[in-house]
Amino acid sequence: MCGNGMLKPLKQKRPLIIASSILLAGAISTLVLTPRMVEWLEQRQQAKIETTLKEDLNKPSVVFTLAEVPAQQRREQLQAIASSETLSLERSRARYLLANDLLKEYEGGPALRQLEGLEKEYPTLVPYILLKRGRGYELTNDTALAQETWQELIETYPDSLASAEALYELGKYDASYWDQGIETFPQHPSIQKVIRERLKENPKQPELLLLLAKYAPYDPNTNSIRDRLVNDYADQLTPEDWQRIADGYWEVNEFYKAAMAYQQADKSPQNYYRIARGQQVQPPGDNKETVIAAYRQLMFGFPKAEETALALKRLAQLSPPQTAITYLDEIIQKFPEQAPEALLDKAALLDKLNRKAEAAKVRQTLLSKYSKSDATAEYRWQVAQDAAETGDALKAWTWAQPITTNNPESSIAPKAAFWVGKWAQQLGRIEDAQAAFEHVVARHPESYYAWRSAVQLGWNVGNFNNVRQILPQVNKPDTRPLPPAGSEMFKELYRLGQDEDAITLFQAEMGDRQTLSVNEGFTDALLKLVQGKNLQGINQVWYLQNKDDPEQEKEWQQLRQTDKYWHALFPFPFYDNIIEWTQRRQLNPLLVTSLMRQESRFEPEIKSPVGATGLMQVMPATGEWVANKINLKDYSLTNPNDNINLGTWYLNYTHSEYSNNSLLAIASYNAGPGNVSKWVKRYRVSDPDVFVEKIPFGETKGYVESVFGNYWNYLRIYNPEISQLLQRYAKQ
Structure with a gap:
């Protein structure tokens, strides 16, 4: 990859051509301009540019709507915008997007024409304009000018992460630039490629291993890097190095390795807790006493730390009832926030010891002293359920x-x-019933029970017996959302659909952070979704709510009030395939999308332990049976179109088996038609909500609620009628 030494000096830099001279070239080529006229024209042009620069980067953009349109299909529309004589942000965006499309087609000359002078009009992306211009020169075999352009980028914007890309490209001609990149931008993925190559050539470079452990903690290949540091260079590692290594192991669920590494890091409540928990979750053998000793070390070392409350809870779980009660009492006395749950656990242990009167007294304390706690809600709900089972609706x-x-x-x-x-x-x-259902749709609009309440209120949202036939209107966003984190440069690249550059830039901007804030984590999830990593992206958005920091909790609450949060949590990949096959099968497309989200999180190649494959998790035997029915000869369960074809046929079949009752059809899709038929005969209930509660398979009960909860969310997010109706209720 190395060239032949230092760059040769160039005689003259290529002049930048300003927009005014471009406009003048044809119209007044024979006119002799006085210095005063030139100055006036340049001032006028500069005024136009300054006006353009004041445009709001976040206002609606036609170019943004073309971000995910294939290059050839958008070419004509982009050219029309780019050739406008009116200076505007839209024109600049179109020129940049066109240039990138051309570069990918190895059309260096036409790309350079689009980039010419663009840095004067498009300040947000100036470093990337220079980066792409260098690539354009390279494609026209003017490598000297390419290198000069990248050098200009490094000199003019030394702190820009785009300079890391320039150093990477220059390193192909002179490896000393890679040395500069490793020293200056070790957090950049392109520079990390150089580090990994150098480690292949010479593995015994602990300083490079540490850079990857620090700056690439989430890369799948970094686990082997951590292993090498621990196995080969333990005596050279500082407590700070051990902390990095341990945190990295913990983040990728290597809990036992993390526990061992935390023992070498500085002592802190979190580290002590993870030493114990890591050994408990992934024990090498019978190590119960070791785990108990580790938790007790935390208790005595940091008696007031929040982690100590967790340690006491774990100790209670590991101990016989009487000892466990002692640990729970310590939680109740010292940690009021965790006291309600400890009281509930204590009451359950007292019941086991047949100390019923004491258990009742503990529960009364829970009701009177901690009425607003989740533990109290859990206890109240259990009593209500027991009462309902006996037919006592009033007590329930x-x-x-x-x-x-x-x-x-x-x-x-x-x-x-x-x-x-x-x-x-x-x-x-x-009236009380009406108020309760309205309360659910107003206060818990994202829940499965909001859909069930909407049905009770008479809304046109479909019920179990007719939801398959509904064809709801769907309004999808036509542009990508504005990410809540990252630089303006990153946000612009992302919304333009320049995913490779946007992903690389954001990864570099996050640097050595072991944990991301809510907004950063959400932005990272958006990038996973555009890469087709739907399972990771959806799950990452979901787990944003699990933040202990009050500021992060506030950030999450604010984020979940936005449309982009819900669009990311309930995305619409494979939309065209879904629409095609649901129309053929006369199925509600949102119902199919909801089942698909539950089955696979939209991962085409995912496979369950029992062999269910693809988007709709079709079993191979079922797929073969359906394929014979529809005369489908060559198919693949990992091909999205084939999988949706087979899956929708089978879902239509399960509906036909149960007179188009979607509750029974969806339950059958999970548990099989034989089990569902047994349940229908056994319970003989006319109320579908009661039937759902009686489903004896916990997995199937949860599956039914999840699929229809998904359906409701897709409806409320993408259907304007239901969305507006919910907004009115939320304001009441």
């Missing part, structure tokens, strides 16, 4: 109703509020 309503007001943020709250409405109906309290 009485116990569940306070959850809706005292514990509105509890995970149980949507379900409790819905059943408060159902039990009120049984008691003939129609």
